[in-house]
Structures are given as structure tokens and as C-alpha cells.
Amino acid sequence: MKFLLKLIQTHRRVRQGGTRYSALVVVMLFGFFLEAYMHNFNLVYITLFFVFAIAYVAGPLGLYNIGELEAKFAPRGRLFANTKGELYFAITNNSKTPAWAISLHVNTLSSEVGRIEGKETKEAPITITLPKRGEAKEDECYLQSFFPLSTVRFVLPIEGGYDTLVYPQPQGIPLRSFLQKQAMHFGEEKDFDGLAPYSGAEPLSRIHWPSVAKGETSVKTFAHEQTTQELAFNFMDAGTNDEERLSQLCLWVLECEKSHQPFTIEMPNRFIQSKKESIDAILEYFARY
């Protein structure tokens, strides 16, 4: 009785659909029926009835197999636009028996989950590439199973699908190159050591303008130099358009996080300091910008 009640409840939650094997079963039943009916072959009748009964029984069994599952989006890790990432879903099997041949689907993407032991929760990833930064939401997430005979496709929608934040695609000039350009080297007047030819990478503040006026481009060198302790990024200098700037900043932020370097970002309406905000909060700001 409990099984039947469970089955009825499950029936409402699980979508069922045919496969090419269901068409095959229909053709088989018709063929067996003709064979049996023409000559009253009881062996064929028995086979026919077995095929029918097993195909029929496959319905409730498949339903029970997937119906005891509960899945929800389990946010884990960071997702960046146009970059392969993994969405995680926590799938709990409430039955005592294992659930078989389960696959996870997000839109057209799929990932094999396989077997989920009874009374266990399994975290299943699905590889995905999201095209845009910002909030990503998808309701078309479901678990699917062809168990037991592949004649019926059982689909258990994942309530709420997934709702996650996609950060800008980290791309642009690597931090090292930026540092070469941007490092805030400065020296005292007394330490002035001389001039050196301009290599193209030095900042404007180091250019020796009188030599420029003479037709030579030289830069000042100092005997003692100090480096700025903090990296300062400027949103407006980071690219030619907002998306490019966000991507560039995202890349630098991640690199700074990796090398544990503090930084500041001058945004049009906000000043971000890594010492005051977490990296995730900064990235979230970028994502929502």
C-alpha cells in the first residue's frame, strides 16, 4: 500500500515520455500478436504477454527508481562568463534501495550520475559554459532515467533549477605586464642617478621631458627607488568598453587573489579596496555591474 501511495505521489512529480524503444515494443507486440493469432501458438502468446507485462511493469519500477530522489542546486565554486565551469546539484535518494541509471540535465547539457545509493546524497556536477556575466537562472534542470528498460524516459524536474551569479570572463593583459607598466616607482631628487633610453613600458611620470624637447626620449633613473605597496586599478583605464574593463579587472583580481596582493580599484561610483571587501564580493559587484 505504501508503495502504491508513493507511486501515486511520484506520478505527479515525474514526467514520462516515450523513446524509440517504446516504439520497438509496440512493433514487437504487434508482430508477436500476428504470429500468435495466425497459428494459435501459445508459446508466442506467452512471449507476447511477457513482453507486454515486463514493459508495463517497467513503468512503476522506473517511476519508483527516480521518484524517491530529491535534487537541488548546490552552489559551489565560481562561474565565469564564456568559460567552462561546473554547476553542482545535490541529489538525495530517500529510498532504501539504490537509484539506477540517473543522469543530470540542464537544458541541452547532460551528465551521467549513474547509481545513487539508498539514503545517500550525491553531489553531481555538470559542465557548463555561460555566455554572459550577471545573474544566470535556468528552470529547465532535471534528472532523467531510462531505467529499467529504456522504453520510458522518466524526468524529474529539479525544483527551482539553478540560480547563480556568473562573473565576467577573466581576460586581458596579465597582471605582470600591468605591473611593469603601472608599478609606481618613484625616487627622491637627491637620488637622481641619470637618464636611460625609453623602452616603451615605463610610465609617463618617469619620462624625462627636457630630453623629449631635445628630440630624444629618455627616462629618469634613481639610485634608490621605492615601489608602491598597493596595486591601484582604474576602471576607466582597464579597457575600451565596460565589458572589456570588467573582464580585465576580473583577471587582475583573480591574479591578485592568487598571489595574495592587496589592490584597490577606482570604479566610476565606488572605490574598492581588497582589504575591506572579500574577493567574492568584488567579483559579485563586477558581475552585477
Add this chain to the structure above:
Amino acid sequence: MPYLNTLQDTKLSKLHHLDIAYIAVLLPLLLIIKAPMLLFMGAVLALLLLRKESTPLLMTLMTALGIFAIFLSSYGSFNFAGLSRLKLFLELLIYILIFAVSLQRLTREINFYLLLSPLLILALSLFFFHSVVMLGYVIVEIFILLWVILSFRMQGSFQETFKMAGSMFAFSLPWVIVLFIFFPRISFEHASYGFKGEGERRMGHDGTMFLDNNALLVPSNKIVMEIGFQEKMPPSNQLYFRGSILYLDKKDHWEPMPLFIHRNYSQGYTDIEESIAYKVTLYPTLKRWLYMLDMPQVAPKVDNHKVSIDVDFITTTQKNIDETIHYLATSALKYSINTNIDKNTLNIALSVDTTSNPKSWEVAQKIQEQYTEPKRRADAIIELFKQSNLTYTLKPKALDLNNSTDSFLFDKKLGYCVHFASAFVNMARMSGIPARVVTGYKANPSNGIQNYLVIKEKDAHAWAELLIDNRWTRYETTAWASSMDSQAQELLDQQSNTQTSQLNLYMMYVKYQIETWILHYSHFRQLQLLDKARKDPLFIAQLVGTLLVILLLSFMLWRYFRQPLCHDKLICLMQPLLEKLQKEGYKRADRETMHQFLLRCHYEHNKETKEIDRLYQVIRYGGDNSPQTFEKLQGIVKRFK
């Protein structure tokens, strides 16, 4: 056990799954596939076992070999007309299918058609087999195919997939049974082809009865017929199955009425007081006679045979019976009959060679003079037989065939049914009573259970029929033997109940019931059930009850197979304890460790749970996997109250 463990851990590839399915479905077909095709299959198998790569050269070679094998296998059988015959067409279809599957399998690539082919082969094989063995095999085959599909889909261990297949099978059984009983049928004729099983024919009467060394004596236990009476089996003295009627005494043998003799003779029932219906399964005799209980009412209907019944109530088919046939027959047990015997038949039924058997002639003449009524004369002959000290023996001494009746009655005094019947008919004719010999089978009731009766070759029999008061009356001539020799007695003892023969009989009975109610279940049987249900409400209750029991059994089986496997030996060992504690209200939470759980239970079961906890920890984390510790823990868990 190591083999089981290996089997348990074996993970089969998709191709291996397919191979198992192919082996299962091809096995019965090996009985009908011709040798060249078998050789081709053998070659493919060898290549697969040797793991040969499918090079273009190899594939071309195998294609040529396959076509040649198909050609040789069907050589002489096929022409354009032959293709219209379903059997040949199906054979060709099977060959082509095997050919295509073999070539595809050699490429080691799976396509949809390769997946589909086992089912096609199964469907085709069902055209050729209709036996009880095949019924069992088909069920096994379906189970194997189901297991293969599940094993492929689940990717689980052997035990898990096997249990799942068992569970599905158990769940589907009630549906199969209900559909089988109630699905409406039309009783078309069974196709007359297929695998015939053993080709050996049974001994059948050929319309003659020899008195010399060619005499019909087959002390064999081979089964000729199986009878299923619709009601109670008639008593022993009515179990005579008519074969042929013999009129002409040719000294060393008896023959039926010659066809050239014009007979204007008719017989017809005027009233039938008691009749009996029964189903006969007759095994191949390569003769035309159908055996029916005395006296047959109408010619039965037999698939693929034209059956006629003659004026002497002899039932024959137009062509020889070369395969097992089944027919429903009706016979009259108590009846009134109107016999209008013609002069020709009467003359032949009275004909006797006056130059031979002088002693018998003399005795017969005396009887004829003494009694006017044929019945009294027959009684006098019976008395003569009784007083002649005749011995029933299976090894009689050779009779003087020119004076066989004299020789049997007054000299040798040894014989079996044919000698008794022949002598009696001759004596009757000499006394002026029209008489004839009947051959057939006299069933032994000890070869039956309830309404089921087996007739064996050794039940072949001959008896006499005398025209008394214008009605042919049966006389059991061997009944007047004074004694029986040891060999004949031994034969009779064999028939009676040894444990083996009883067991054998029960098995035959089961087989017969399966054949009747499953293999030959038909529209007729459905009507029978319906009729019974209409007449007997109790029957409906019984039927519903049986179906419910089947449903319950299948549910229990399903539950058993659905039980999750216990992978952890220690947890399995603790399972009874957890169940006992659960009954007391202690349920282990999902993420609770065993230690935490047992601590919770310490309050009530302080001593036992402490020790159990200790042993559990020792085994689980202390690395003590010794059988003694396991046994100790098992003991405490068992004793736990």
C-alpha cells in the same frame, strides 16, 4: 565461492551483453539450422574467440563463406514456389539474419539492428518449437534477455542485476497469467511444421494381425497416446481403444475386409444413454488409424488431417500420422445401435476354412447343434476356453498355422491376445456366429491419475466381436486363460506401482496438464472455463482466490528481490540488533555513528550495548577482522533481547 565472487565482480561490456543474448536465443535454433550454416557460425565464433581484427579481406572472405553456407543449407529446398511456404521462408530468413548478425558482430561495432536481432531471432524461433521443454526454455530465455537489458542499463554487479531481473519478472508474472487465461483466442489450425523432437515412431496397427513370429507383441513402455477424460475415467472393462477390424483369416495372419467387396451395410446409434468426451494426444505412428474408445460417436477434427469414420466405427486419416496430433473425441459407453448387416459382410464374418482345424470344427458343430441361440453358443465356447487350461504367455510355442485354432486350444495351449482372439473368432464362426477380430489398445488404469490416462505400446491388444442379437458384442478373450506365465506376470507387475513408475506417471501427468492448459490452450478451453464459471459460482471464487494467491506470491517475490544488498559485512551483522532496537523506539539517525547510537541505547541495555559497541569499534577501527571476534559479536547480537 571464488567463482561466484569473480562473477559478482565481473563487469560486462556492451558487446558481452549482446553475446549472452545471442547465445540464449540461438541455442534452440541449433536444432534446426543445417550443417553448412552451423559451420559458418562456428567459423565466426572461432574468429571472435581469437580476437581477429575485421580487415576488409577477412570481411570479404566471411561474406563469401556466409553466402555459400546459406546456399548449401537451402540447396534443393528452395525455388520460387518454395518461398511461398512459410517454413522454408522462415528458415531462409533465419539464415540471412544469422549471416547479417555474424558479419556485424565481427566488426565489433554495435548498431540498432544488432541490438534488435536477438528479439527477432527469438520471435522466429517460436515458429519452430511447441514442446513443454521449449516452454520452459522460452521463460528462461525471456529472463536472460531481461537480465541482459537490466545489466546493461544498471551497470551494477551480477547479484544486483539478477535480483532486479527477478523482481521485474515476479512483478510481471500475475499479468502474464491473467492475460494468458482471458485474452480472447481464435482457434486457427496449428501450423504443421516445426521441430519434431525425437523422430522415432510409435508402434501402430497396420491392419493385420500375425499369429506367427511376426505377431504384434511389443512389451515396450513407449507412450502411444495420452488421454484426458473430461470427466471421470471409465472403469477398466471399458477402456478399449478401437484400431482396426479384421475379417479374413489367412492362416498365419488376419486381414481387414478387402476394399473390392461391395458392402451395403449400415450401423447407427438409435439411443446413447452414456457418452464420454476426452482429449487424445497421439504420437506419430506412421499409420492412418486414430484410436477411439469403444464406441466412437463421430469422426474427430484433427488439424491438417481429413478424418473419416467407417461403418465398423474405425477412424482413419487420409495420410499417415507422422507428427504428434491432438483431437477431441466422443464415444458412447451405453447405447442402442441399429445394425443392418449386408450379405457380403455376413458371409465373410462367418467364413471358415472347413478343411482345417478338425478338432475345433467337431466341438463347434456340437455346440451349434446343442444351442440355437448365438449367446448360448458363445457362452459354451467361453466355457470350452476356460476348461482348456490355456496359459497366457508372452513366449508361446509356435502353432501349427494350418490348424492354428486346434493347435492353440488342444495342443500348445499357450498364447497371448492374438492367439486367444483368433481362436475364439474361429470357434464362433464354426458355431455359426458371425465374428471378427478387433485390434487396438486396452488401457491399463494403473497408468492413469484421476482423469488422465497413458497408453503404452505394451497395451496393444486384440479382442473379438460377435454379432449377437444383431449387435456386435465385445468379448475379452484373454480373460479365460487359466494361468499366466512368470514373464507375463512380470510385465504386469512392471505396470503396477513401483515408486519410479509412479513418479514417472506423475511427471507425465504434469507434462500433460501443461500441454493441455498451456501449450494447447485455445478458444475451446476458454469456452470450457466460461461454461464452468457460469454453472459453478464456487469455481469463480476458486479462480479469483488462485489469482490472488499468485498476486501475493509475486508481491512477496518482488519484495524479496527488492531488498537492498548488504555490502558491509559488519553492518549486515549488526542489522538484526538495529531492527530489534528500532522496535523498542531507538532508530538510528541518518548521520549518526554506531557509537553515538549505541550510547543512546546504553540507558536500557547498558551491559550488552557496551560490549557490542566495544566489539564493533575493535572490528571497524581496531583492524581485528578475526573470525572469532565476528563470531563473538554475532553471538551477543543474537542473544540480545
